[in-house]
Amino acid sequence: MLATVDASKNSELKKYLFGVYPTIRVFSKGKVGGKSFTGNKSESFVRGFIDEIVSGEKEMSRQASVRKGLIELQTAREFEELIASSQVPVMVKFSASW
DSSP: OEEEEETTTOGGGGGGOOSSSSEEEEEETTEEEEEEEESOOOHHHHHHHHHHHHHHOSOOOTTSOOOOSEEEEOSHHHHHHHHHHOSSOEEEEEEOOO
């Protein structure tokens, strides 16, 4: 699952940044995972990153709903609810609108 949220408008999410925008972090079963990267990357890099995450998940729930496309979160609350309820890994892009 892919999501994006504007961390500059939701200051309580800045704790997930590594000091730069964008910061991409993976969350699994409600917790932040070890996988992450910062800055703009090539499409091939991002695809490889996603493939690594998916192949690393050995027991993904068959009953979990599959969402297509990018989920655009508007608030920190939406972010927290998505992370807490997801049964599959969620890759979140923390960005800033200037």
